[in-house]
Amino acid sequence: MSIEVLIQKYTAHPIPHQVLLSLLKEYKRPNDKIHSLINEEKLISLKKGLYVWNSDSLPENFSIANILYTPSYVSVESALSFYGLIPERVFSVSSMTFKTSKKFSNSLGNFEYIKIPTPYYSFGIKRISIRDGQFSLMATAEKAMMDKVITTAGIIIRSEISAQKFLFENLRMDDEQLKIFNTKEMRTWLEFAPKKESLLNVIKTIENL
Numbered sequence: 001m002s003i004e005v006l007i008q009k010y011t012a013h014p015i016p017h018q019v020l021l022s023l024l025k026e027y028k029r030p031n032d033k034i035h036s037l038i039n040e041e042k043l044i045s046l047k048k049g050l051y052v053w054n055s056d057s058l059p060e061n062f063s064i065a066n067i068l069y070t071p072s073y074v075s076v077e078s079a080l081s082f083y084g085l086i087p088e089r090v091f092s093v094s095s096m097t098f099k100t101s102k103k104f105s106n107s108l109g110n111f112e113y114i115k116i117p118t119p120y121y122s123f124g125i126k127r128i129s130i131r132d133g134q135f136s137l138m139a140t141a142e143k144a145m146m147d148k149v150i151t152t153a154g155i156i157i158r159s160e161i162s163a164q165k166f167l168f169e170n171l172r173m174d175d176e177q178l179k180i181f182n183t184k185e186m187r188t189w190l191e192f193a194p195k196k197e198s199l200l201n202v203i204k205t206i207e208n209l
Helices: 002-011 017-022 029-040 061-068 076-082 143-151 160-170 183-193 196-207
Strands: 045-049 050-053 093-097 102-106 107-117 125-131 134-139
Touching: 002 017, 017 029, 017 050, 029 045, 045 061, 045 102, 050 061, 061 093, 061 107, 061 125, 061 134, 076 093, 076 125, 076 134, 076 143, 134 143, 143 196, 160 196, 183 196
Parallel strands: 093 107
Antiparallel strands: 045 050, 102 107, 125 134
């Protein structure tokens, strides 16, 4: 049976190297076959030991991001854009992790992982359906906003006026969308978060809209 037929049930998700080896067990040199499939552009290498099958229905980049570097969840501009909270379309995928920060680039895009502390990391994460059979761990809108404040170098928000500038000039967010943010829940995360003063001024600004 051809590799094209054998691999069909794995095409919806990234494929680990060991799975490929098991599918290619009839080959004397399975690693050579893997390299050949990559050269033929039938197989896409995401990083060493992780691949996707090149088809008309590739896994979603947000789903790939979760698996490319674990544990992680999609956040900041990637999540804010997904929710329609910022006008820009985002082409790279930014995620949070509590491990060492990392960056990966492959033919499907750029994937960035930013380290944040625990236990703050674990708050405000949900499983989102991207399309049929494709899911991603992603920050809630509130957590993505807080992550953006925390991880933006040089941003210190010392007043509500500064917070307004950050929200409406830098990020160009809509105040009606911000009004539905669950600021009560955001406040429960403050104890464990970096940049507490900056986050508190953002929360107060949202509450006063």
